Every structure is written in structure tokens, then in C-alpha cells.
Amino acid sequence: MATETHSATGNGMADVMGVDGHDMATSSTGMPQLDFSTWANQIFWLLVALIVIYLVLSRVALPRIAAVLAERQGTISNDIARAEDLKRQASEAEAAYEQALKDARAEAQAISQNTRDEIKTQVTKATQEADARIAEKTAEAESAVAAIRASAMENVEAVAKDTAEALVAALGGSADTAVISDAVDNRMKG
Amino acid sequence: MATEANGAETGGLVFHPMDQFIVRPLFGDGPVGMFTLTNATLWLALTVLAVIAIMVLGTSRRAIIPSRSQSVGELAYGFVYKMVEDVTGKDGVKYFPYIMSLFMFVVLANFLGLIPMSFATTSHFAVTVVLALAVFLAVTILGFVNNGVSFLGMFWVTSAPLALRPVLAIIELISYFVRPVSHSIRLAGNIMAGHAVIKVFAGFAALAVVSPISILAITAMYGLEVLVAFIQAYVFTILTCVYLKDALSPHH
Numbered sequence: 001m002a003t004e005t006h007s008a009t010g011n012g013m014a015d016v017m018g019v020d021g022h023d024m025a026t027s028s029t030g031m032p033q034l035d036f037s038t039w040a041n042q043i044f045w046l047l048v049a050l051i052v053i054y055l056v057l058s059r060v061a062l063p064r065i066a067a068v069l070a071e072r073q074g075t076i077s078n079d080i081a082r083a084e085d086l087k088r089q090a091s092e093a094e095a096a097y098e099q100a101l102k103d104a105r106a107e108a109q110a111i112s113q114n115t116r117d118e119i120k121t122q123v124t125k126a127t128q129e130a131d132a133r134i135a136e137k138t139a140e141a142e143s144a145v146a147a148i149r150a151s152a153m154e155n156v157e158a159v160a161k162d163t164a165e166a167l168v169a170a171l172g173g174s175a176d177t178a179v180i181s182d183a184v185d186n187r188m189k190g
Numbered sequence: 191m192a193t194e195a196n197g198a199e200t201g202g203l204v205f206h207p208m209d210q211f212i213v214r215p216l217f218g219d220g221p222v223g224m225f226t227l228t229n230a231t232l233w234l235a236l237t238v239l240a241v242i243a244i245m246v247l248g249t250s251r252r253a254i255i256p257s258r259s260q261s262v263g264e265l266a267y268g269f270v271y272k273m274v275e276d277v278t279g280k281d282g283v284k285y286f287p288y289i290m291s292l293f294m295f296v297v298l299a300n301f302l303g304l305i306p307m308s309f310a311t312t313s314h315f316a317v318t319v320v321l322a323l324a325v326f327l328a329v330t331i332l333g334f335v336n337n338g339v340s341f342l343g344m345f346w347v348t349s350a351p352l353a354l355r356p357v358l359a360i361i362e363l364i365s366y367f368v369r370p371v372s373h374s375i376r377l378a379g380n381i382m383a384g385h386a387v388i389k390v391f392a393g394f395a396a397l398a399v400v401s402p403i404s405i406l407a408i409t410a411m412y413g414l415e416v417l418v419a420f421i422q423a424y425v426f427t428i429l430t431c432v433y434l435k436d437a438l439s440p441h442h
Contacts, residue, residue, distance in 0.1 A: 030208065031208055031211070032208060032209075032211040032212040032213060032314075033211060033313065033314050033315045033316070033378065033382065034315070035212075035213070037221070037222060038213040038222045038228070038230070038316065039316040040223075040224040041213065041222050041223065041224050041225070041226055041228060041230070041231070042213065042228075042230050042311075042314055042316035042317060043316055043317075043320050044224050044225065045228075045230065045231045045234050045235075046234060046311070046316070046317050046320055046321075047320070048234075049234040049235070049237060049238050049295065050291065050295060052238050053237075053238055053241050053291045053294060053295050054287065054288065054291040056238075056241065056242055056245070056246060057241070057245060057287055057290055057291050057294065058287040058291075060245075060246050061245035061246050061249065061263070062245075062267065062286075062287055062290060064246075064249055064252060065245070065249055065263060065264055065267045066267075067252070068249065068252050068253070068254070068256075068260075068264070069264065069267070069268075071252075071254060072254050075254055
């Protein structure tokens with residue numbers, strides 16, 4: 001049956017193509033696809049090829065590619081996770097830095113404020129001390145002046161009495177010292 | 191050799207566009223038996239080697255950052271995997287190795303068939319019919335195994351009016367059994383037609399006047415055939431996925 005179909009088609013095709021339909025064995029002008037005598041051969045080797053391809057793919061190639069793809073996916077997601085981690089660390093570090101900067105600034109401010117206050121108190125204290133010493137010195141000086149003034153008055157009195165006695169003696173009188181000193185005292189009070 | 195003999199006889203234009211599809215023994219000139227090594231066998235073997243080269247050798251370094259050859263393998267993997275997942279859903283993923291094998295075989299056989307002087311294995315109905323029948327049988331058996339008799343509910347369109355259902359059932363049944371036919375003829379037909387057309391243009395190149403046009407036409411056709419080679423592999427695979435989806439969830 002196969003042979004009949006083959007030769008019939010072959011002749012038909014040959015007529016269409018305008019070529020001699022002779023010696024089909026060497027130069028088939030029909031469709032070699034319909035030469036069923038070769039089918040067993042083709043089908044046998046096709047099945048061998050398909051089985052080999054299937055075994056190679058399912059045993060070796062596909063698991064390997066699947067593993068590579070999975071590994072790649074894993075690597076990519078790992079890298080992304082690590083990048084995110086690093087980014088988080090960086091932002092934490094930045095925050096820490098900002099905090100440190102703020103602290104340092106605050107501390108510097110506090111220190112300068114303290115120093116300023118200290119200096120101010122020292123200045124005030126020194127001023128007060130100086131004032132006190134000045135006042136003391138002033139008082140001392142005043143008392144010295146008063147003492148000098150008092151001693152000067154005494155000297156004047158003594159000089160006056162001596163002078164009066166001398167005057168009295170010079171005028172030829174003999175004056176009682178007590179009378180003279182009373183008189184000088186009275187005069188000086190007046 | 192036949193071409194030359196005929197050409198010498200007539201001296202004019204000789205077209206043998208189908209000669210390229212003849213299955214010949216590689217060694218000697220005897221009949222083609224079941225286990226004879228033929229040109230078809232050779233190119234099937236080369237297809238297998240190409241699959242191994244791309245999918246096994248190319249990915250042998252298992253690099254996180256893929257080399258170019260590894261990228262090709264990964265692209266093919268991702269392409270088919272996504273197709274299976276999109277079309278059949280999560281349930282179909284366990285059939286991914288089968289569909290991947292099918293796709294890699296068809297796409298590489300198509301591309302290898304485009305090499306000048308090569309033999310296009312997928313242009314043969316013997317090959318595509320086996321592929322399509324394998325898909326058809328697998329899907330039908332899977333359908334009954336997964337869904338039992340309710341798999342037949344696929345042919346009984348409950349959303350249609352009751353009177354129409356028997357008619358629709360017959361149409362659905364016919365379309366179901368036509369699937370392997372269209373599935374196989376589409377692939378072999380496309381590949382065969384493209385190769386035959388290129389051969390016909392090549393025949394015209396013997397005429398000095400039209401040979402530049404002929405060569406241009408061959409170039410254009412070749413570009414088109416590269417597209418067709420991929421698109422037909424894609425269509426074959428996605429139709430397989432669609433049929434598989436029917437087997438997994440027949441009530442659409």
C-alpha cells in the first residue's frame with residue numbers, strides 16, 4: 001500500500017514538474033517524505049535521538065541550569081540585603097556622628113560659659129578685695145592724719161605754754177607754771 | 191548526481207527541489223533498512239550533539255555571571271519554562287523537561303536543516319508525525335489519568351444550548367482528532383516548502399540573465415526561513431502546551 005501511494009504520488013509530482021518520472025530509486029521526483037520505506041529507519045533514529053536528548057536534558061542540563069539560576073537569584077537577593085544593611089549602617093554612623101557633633105558643640109558652649117562665669121566671679125572678688133583694701137588704707141591714713149593733727153595741737157599747746165612762760169620771765173615776772181598753763185588753756189579754748 | 195545527469199541530457203532548466211529530502215544510506219547504496227545509517231540519521235545525531243553543546247557544554251562552568259554560551263542555554267531554558275508556566279499553569283511545570291526536549295530538538299533540527307547541503311529532518315512527516323502523535327497520545331492518556339471519564343466533558347460544551355451540544359460535541363471530537371494531523375503537517379510543510387522554494391530559485395540561477403535576481407531571492411528566502419525555523423518550533427511547542435493544558439484542566 002505504501003509503495004502504491006509512493007509511486008502514484010511520485011508520478012503525479014513528476015507530471016506537474018514536467019520531469020521524467022522514471023527511475024524512482026535514484027532520483028525521486030515525488031515527495032521523498034511519502035516514501036514510506038524509509039519511515040521505519042527515520043522513526044527508529046528519531047526515537048533514539050529524542051530519548052538521548054530527554055535523558056541529557058532531564059539528568060544533566062536542566063537541573064544544572066535551574067541550580068545556576070537559583071544560585072544567581074540567591075546571590076542577587078543576598079547582595080541586595082547586604083547593600084541595605086550597609087546603607088542602614090551608614091545612616092546609623094551618620095546619626096552617631098551628628099549626635100557626637102551636637103554633644104561636642106554643647107560641651108564647648110558649656111565650657112566657655114563656665115569659664116566666663118568663673119572669670120566674672122574672680123573679677124568681682126578681686127574688685128571687692130581691692131575695694132576693701134583701699135577702704136582700709138584710707139581709714140588708716142585718716143587715723144594717721146588725725147593722730148598727727150592731735151600731736152601737732154599738743155605741740156602747739158606746749159610751745160604756747162613754753163612761749164608764755166618765757167615771755168613772762170622775759171617781762172620780769174615769775175610766773176607760776178600752773179597759772180600760765182591754765183591761762184594758755186583758756187586762751188586756746190576761746 | 192541525478193541532477194547532473196538530467197542537466198546534461200536536457201541542457202536547460204532542471205528543477206529537483208525535492209531531491210534534497212531523499213533519505214539515502216550514508217555508506218554504500220543499498221536499501222534503507224530500519225537500522226541503516228542514513229543522512230537523516232547523521233543530521234538527527236548532529237541535532238543531538240547541538241543540543242548537548244548548547245545545554246550541557248555551554249553551561250558547564252555554572253557561572254553566576256554567565257558567559258555567552260551559558261546565556262544561550264539559560265535563555266532557552268527561561269523561554270520554554272516561562273511558556274510552559276504561562277500556558278499550562280503551575281500544574282504543567284512538571285512536564286517541562288519533556289516540552290523542553292521537544293523544543294530543543296525541533297528548533298535545532300530546523301536550524302541545522304538550514305545549513306547548505308544539510309538534511310532537514312523536520313521536513314519529514316515521519317519525524318513530525320511521530321512528534322505530534324507522541325504529544326497527542328501523551329495528552330490523551332494524561333487527560334484520562336488526571337480527570338478520569340470527566341475528561342470527555344471537554345467535548346460536551348455545557349455553556350451552549352442543550353440542542354446544540356451534540357453537534358458541538360461532534361465538531362469538538364473531530365477537531366480533537368485533527369490536532370495531530372495539523373500539528374505535524376504544519377511543521378513539516380513549512381520546513382519542506384521553504385527548502386523547496388529555495389531550491390527552485392537556485393534552479394533559476396542556471397540562467398545567467400535571472401541569476402542575480404535568483405540569488406537575491408534565495409538570500410531573502412533564507413532570511414525568511416531562519417524566522418520560520420524558529421517560529422515553527424515555537425508554534426509546535428506552544429501548541430503542545432495548549433494541548434497539555436486541556437489534559438490538565440479540560441473545563442475551559
